[in-house]
Amino acid sequence: MAILKPILYLLVYPGLLFLLVYSTFVEWVDRKLYARMQNRFGPLHTGRAGILQPVADIIKLFAKEDIVPERADKRMFSALPVFAMAIVCTAALYLPVWHYQAAPSPISFPGDLIVVVYLLSLPTLIFFLAGWHSTNFFSEIGGVRVLTMLFGYEIPLLLALLSPAVLAGSWRLVEIAVFYQNHPLLMLANLLGFLIAVICLQAKLERVPFDIPHAETEIVGGQFTEYSGRKLAFFRLLGDVEMVVGAGLIAAVFLGGFPGGLLPGLAWFVVKTLFIVFLLAALRAATSRIRIDQMIAFSWRWLAPLAVLQLFIAIIIKGSAS
Amino acid sequence: MEFKVQLGPQHPALHEPISIRMTLDGEVIRDADLRLGYNHRGVEKLAESRSFIQNLYLTERICGICSFSHQTCYTQGVEKLMELVPARRGLYIRTLVCELERVHSHLLWLGVAGQEAGFESFFMYTWRDREVVMDILDWISGNRVHYSMNTFGGVRRDIDEMQRKKILDTLDLLKQRTDYYLNLAASEPTFVGRLAGVGKLSRQQAIDLCAVGPTLRASGVPMDVRKDDPYAVYDEIPFEVSTADSCDVLGRAVVRVKELIQSYRIIEFLLKNLPEGPFKVKAPRKVKPNEVYSRYEAPRGENVHYIKSNGSDKPERLKVRAPTLANYPATIAMLKNGFIADIPLIFAAIDPCICCAERLVQLDDGRGRGRVLRFSELRAMANERAKKIDYTKREIAWPF
Amino acid sequence: MSLRIAPFLPELLRSLFKKPVTVRYPFEKTPVPAGFRGNVVFDPAKCIGCNICVGDCPAEAIEIIRVSETEKKFKMILHNDRCIHCAQCVDSCPTKTYRMDGEFEIAVLNRRQLKIEYK
Numbered sequence: 001m002a003i004l005k006p007i008l009y010l011l012v013y014p015g016l017l018f019l020l021v022y023s024t025f026v027e028w029v030d031r032k033l034y035a036r037m038q039n040r041f042g043p044l045h046t047g048r049a050g051i052l053q054p055v056a057d058i059i060k061l062f063a064k065e066d067i068v069p070e071r072a073d074k075r076m077f078s079a080l081p082v083f084a085m086a087i088v089c090t091a092a093l094y095l096p097v098w099h100y101q102a103a104p105s106p107i108s109f110p111g112d113l114i115v116v117v118y119l120l121s122l123p124t125l126i127f128f129l130a131g132w133h134s135t136n137f138f139s140e141i142g143g144v145r146v147l148t149m150l151f152g153y154e155i156p157l158l159l160a161l162l163s164p165a166v167l168a169g170s171w172r173l174v175e176i177a178v179f180y181q182n183h184p185l186l187m188l189a190n191l192l193g194f195l196i197a198v199i200c201l202q203a204k205l206e207r208v209p210f211d212i213p214h215a216e217t218e219i220v221g222g223q224f225t226e227y228s229g230r231k232l233a234f235f236r237l238l239g240d241v242e243m244v245v246g247a248g249l250i251a252a253v254f255l256g257g258f259p260g261g262l263l264p265g266l267a268w269f270v271v272k273t274l275f276i277v278f279l280l281a282a283l284r285a286a287t288s289r290i291r292i293d294q295m296i297a298f299s300w301r302w303l304a305p306l307a308v309l310q311l312f313i314a315i316i317i318k319g320s321a322s
Numbered sequence: 323m324e325f326k327v328q329l330g331p332q333h334p335a336l337h338e339p340i341s342i343r344m345t346l347d348g349e350v351i352r353d354a355d356l357r358l359g360y361n362h363r364g365v366e367k368l369a370e371s372r373s374f375i376q377n378l379y380l381t382e383r384i385c386g387i388c389s390f391s392h393q394t395c396y397t398q399g400v401e402k403l404m405e406l407v408p409a410r411r412g413l414y415i416r417t418l419v420c421e422l423e424r425v426h427s428h429l430l431w432l433g434v435a436g437q438e439a440g441f442e443s444f445f446m447y448t449w450r451d452r453e454v455v456m457d458i459l460d461w462i463s464g465n466r467v468h469y470s471m472n473t474f475g476g477v478r479r480d481i482d483e484m485q486r487k488k489i490l491d492t493l494d495l496l497k498q499r500t501d502y503y504l505n506l507a508a509s510e511p512t513f514v515g516r517l518a519g520v521g522k523l524s525r526q527q528a529i530d531l532c533a534v535g536p537t538l539r540a541s542g543v544p545m546d547v548r549k550d551d552p553y554a555v556y557d558e559i560p561f562e563v564s565t566a567d568s569c570d571v572l573g574r575a576v577v578r579v580k581e582l583i584q585s586y587r588i589i590e591f592l593l594k595n596l597p598e599g600p601f602k603v604k605a606p607r608k609v610k611p612n613e614v615y616s617r618y619e620a621p622r623g624e625n626v627h628y629i630k631s632n633g634s635d636k637p638e639r640l641k642v643r644a645p646t647l648a649n650y651p652a653t654i655a656m657l658k659n660g661f662i663a664d665i666p667l668i669f670a671a672i673d674p675c676i677c678c679a680e681r682l683v684q685l686d687d688g689r690g691r692g693r694v695l696r697f698s699e700l701r702a703m704a705n706e707r708a709k710k711i712d713y714t715k716r717e718i719a720w721p722f
Numbered sequence: 723m724s725l726r727i728a729p730f731l732p733e734l735l736r737s738l739f740k741k742p743v744t745v746r747y748p749f750e751k752t753p754v755p756a757g758f759r760g761n762v763v764f765d766p767a768k769c770i771g772c773n774i775c776v777g778d779c780p781a782e783a784i785e786i787i788r789v790s791e792t793e794k795k796f797k798m799i800l801h802n803d804r805c806i807h808c809a810q811c812v813d814s815c816p817t818k819t820y821r822m823d824g825e826f827e828i829a830v831l832n833r834r835q836l837k838i839e840y841k
Contacts, residue, residue, distance in 0.1 A: 444730070
């Protein structure tokens with residue numbers, strides 16, 4: 001029994017199985033919302049209301065021919081998608097989904113917030129490497145843009161995630177979530193940080209307005225230009241999983257986590273992540289892609305100062321409370 | 323680090339094949355060059371073996387978006403050759419379709435600009451409302467893309483009272499939506515940030531490089547064939563030439579939206595003042611030997627057809643200069659010192675129709691020795707050349 | 723005009739609760755307009771064999787063949803794979819032998835199936 005729980009934790013919930021199924025569902029929700037906002041249907045025919053469309057897309061990609069460019073570094077080229085996938089799935093294990101106040105998840109430890117943020121920024125590095133090792137002009141430009149963008153959003157994101165942690169007085173996701181479950185009004189103090197985190201998550205996921213690294217009309221597929229078949233499927237799935245993990249992280253830090261054990265926790269997880277996915281979809285629909293220089297200027301001129309402001313607010317509230 | 327890259331002939335931003343060769347310095351373009359000829363169809367040569375009536379439908383198929391522009395330009399030229407005065411009602415209906423086509427083309431362009439800038443919702447909405455115009459065109463001409471409305475001496479179909487009323491009704495919706503898009507495009511920060519200051523073309527440059535259409539008018543030159551050299555019934559219609567002074571892509575977008583609003587005014591005027599009478603007159607089949615130079619203000623700029631007749635029922639020469647070709651030199655000037663990210667926008671801002679502007683250059687070695695190459699020979703030559711390139715080397719030689 | 727934050731959002735959210743405008747084409751079809759130029763339909767009884775349509779057809783899709791030596795009877799072979807649906811034959815014919823129907827789903831896998839013979 002003592003062994004069974006970690007295995008279930010790793011493989012079923014919130015591990016691999018749940019993550020993959022839920023991420024395809026989230027992609028469907030995102031596509032459907034995006035389509036309806038544009039006054040069209042979105043996926044319709046695969047499954048009920050097209051709910052299986054993301055799965056069908058992945059299956060189709062897995063069945064496609066897998067081409068490795070002659071000039072590419074073949075070992076790196078093939079290893080990177082799997083590596084990135086593993087990292088993001090690892091990050092998902094730290095989300096406090098299966099927790100009781102008394103018995104937190106088996107791998108949770110004080111400071112896991114930082115670990116999740118770190119694990120989420122690794123795929124960005126892998127995207128860069130993927131672009132660089134493809135040795136295609138468009139891939140290289142895409143890879144360089146990935147890194148340039150990283151310097152834009154990473155620090156505001158970290159600052160925005162820190163302020164609720166400062167207020168809660170802990171670096172542990174479970175404890176932050178429990179703190180806000182006990183003091184729900186204090187969540188309002190982090191509203192600004194929440195918005196900054198959502199915008200930064202959009203940048204991390206490389207979606208409009210921040211899909212600069214793989215801007216289709218400019219540099220074809222960016223870092224993924226040379227990827228096809230199975231490897232591209234991995235990268236696509238990776239995007240969905242990253243969206244789930246990112247949304248889960250923001251929900252755990254800002255929205256009071258997922259209280260109440262297994263099933264109520266699951267319900268809270270779905271509700272809260274879908275709310276964030278809705279915000280991401282609305283942001284995607286309402287904006288146009290910006291240029292890389294505009295993105296950097298925006299994040300340092302607006303996001304970073306506002307995140308610092310948020311941190312100050314958190315510190316002041318913390319100071320006046322104690 | 324400077325490096326040379328080629329964009330196209332297959333590229334997601336280009337809907338038709340063309341190749342842009344650039345020298346890049348990081349993300350900045352230092353030098354650019356365009357190569358055409360990937361989709362040459364030999365329309366001009368084909369026209370020489372077809373009768374004037376058959377060419378009506380051939381010229382229509384030069385372009386899909388501005389099909390009516392090419393057909394009208396050709397029709398007006400041949401009417402001049404025939405010394406034929408078209409029916410007045412026919413001319414009104416012809417002008418009406420011209421303007422409806424301008425409306426659908428400009429709405430299409432707005433959507434394309436949104437798509438190139440990554441603003442997909444804007445693209446979806448403008449194209450949704452473009453369907454309204456397409457339905458009107460479908461309704462009065464019978465088809466959505468190739469209207470086939472022109473014939474020598476007028477148009478082929480009349481407009482009845484019900485159609486007139488329905489078009490006037492739907493115009494209100496279009497006006498309202500266009501105003502909304504004007505406000506939206508000018509107030510969405512990410513979109514304006516992408517368009518403003520991109521692809522600068524000064525007034526003098528625009529004149530020197532012979533730009534036409536909205537590209538020229540956005541640089542503050544009020545030139546429009548409809549005003550300068552009125553054809554059809556444009557001399558009777560009150561309208562203004564839209565210009566902008568910002569000389570950038572945003573200016574070109576503004577010019578197009580302003581033109582949309584002018585077009586609604588023109589359509590309203592045409593429908594309210596539609597004269598009674600026949601909509602076409604009978605045309606002769608043969609044409610006296612002569613030559614004519616026909617100008618037309620297509621949605622993309624000035625369209626020119628040169629037609630030469632030799633007394634038979636076939637033209638001796640048909641020369642087409644689509645507006646896109648006239649805008650290529652200006653495009654190269656606009657691309658220089660821009661960002662890679664701006665290429666699709668700058669290129670889309672001239673509203674390129676690449677197939678219309680295809681050219682084939684025949685090189686003469688001066689000794690009169692020509693050689694005809696079969697397609698299979700050309701392919702063999704290309705394969706031979708491709709074999710010599712060592713793709714495993716990192717810095718491959720410029721293979722083109 | 724000044725820049726605003728997310729000016730598109732109200733319209734987007736309104737659309738979220740509206741019915742999409744997309745026509746689910748193969749399942750529901752919009753009616754074609756009355757003057758739609760679909761397939762060419764030929765009426766052999768009216769044909770006088772003047773061959774104006776053959777000369778005017780831009781796509782050279784029409785063939786008119788005399789059926790009998792004695793009678794003025796003609797059959798028409800329409801190469802619908804070449805036809806560009808311009809309806810010039812309808813205009814050119816002095817006896818109104820041609821008309822266009824409203825059919826538009828005429829795509830087939832084999833272009834030979836598109837050859838239509840009117841007797």
